Amino acid sequence: MRMTVGFDLDMTLIDPRPGVVEVIDALGEEAGIPLDGEYFANNMGPPLDLTLRDVGAPEARIPELVARFRELYPDIVIPATVALPGAHEALDAVRRAGGRTIVVTGKYGPNAAKHIEALDLGVDVLVxxxxxxxxxxALREHGAKAYAGDHLGDVRGAIAAGVTSIAVTTGPCSREELAAAGAEVIFDSLTEFPAWFSSFGAPEPVR
Known part of the structure; x- marks a missing residue:
């Protein structure tokens, strides 16, 4: 059976922060609402509407703000985004083992797809x-055996799916926070993933 491994996108496989800062600052100026792009970029993970509520954006304007953010995003954020260290190598490790890769993200799907195409990440499934x-x-639907992410929310998703939770400290959460949330494997970055994955799911030796 082909093994499926899931990955988060923002701050796990890619770093879109510079473009996010620019878009959020522009959005706030355009809408006449004080929005701090640095804050949004440094607290990525939750869907945009949740973060807008957290910073006190008017509830009635949130749908409008989200829609405008999605419009501005492709021209500003996509070109400024880079793959994080080890991202391509981690995906390649799964493929070389005959497995499948699935990206499960809180990001708006069409913009996530643009990132994957622009950086040639070549994942099998995007949700x-x-x-x-x-x-x-999504992890259960696609039969994932593990899920890698940078946020406490990603750990919760893996645990809820009953799969191995892999965490990386490339996002806003510390090693201690990720461990306390229940992450089973914690890396400084995905550069550590291929060596770990080479033995993941391997059968126990016959004794």
Whole structure:
């Protein structure tokens, strides 16, 4: 059976922060609402509407702000985004083992797809707009055995799906926070993933 491994996108496989800062600052100026792009970029993970509520954006304007963010995003964020260290190598490790890769992200699906194409990540399946425990729906549907992410919400998604939770400290959460949330494997970056994956799921030796 082909093994499927899931990955989060933002701050796990890619770093879109510079472009996010620019878009959020422009969005706030355009809408006449104080929005701090640095704050949004440094707290990526939750869907945009949740973060807008957290910073006190008017509830009635949130749908409009989200829609405008999605419009501005492709021209500004996509070109400024880079793959994080080890991202391509981690995906390649799964493929070389005959496995499948699935990206499950809270990001708007069409923009996530643009990132994957622009950076030639070549994942097999993309599922967008799922957050925290909600990610378990896609992970179970596609038979994932493990899920890698940078946020406490990603750990919750893996646990809810009953799969191995892999965490990386490339995002906003510390090693201690990720461990406390229940992450089973914690890396400084995905550069450590291929060596670990080479023995993941391997049969126990006959004794």
């Amino acid at each position: 967008g707009e799922l957050w925290a425990a909600g990610k378990a729906v």
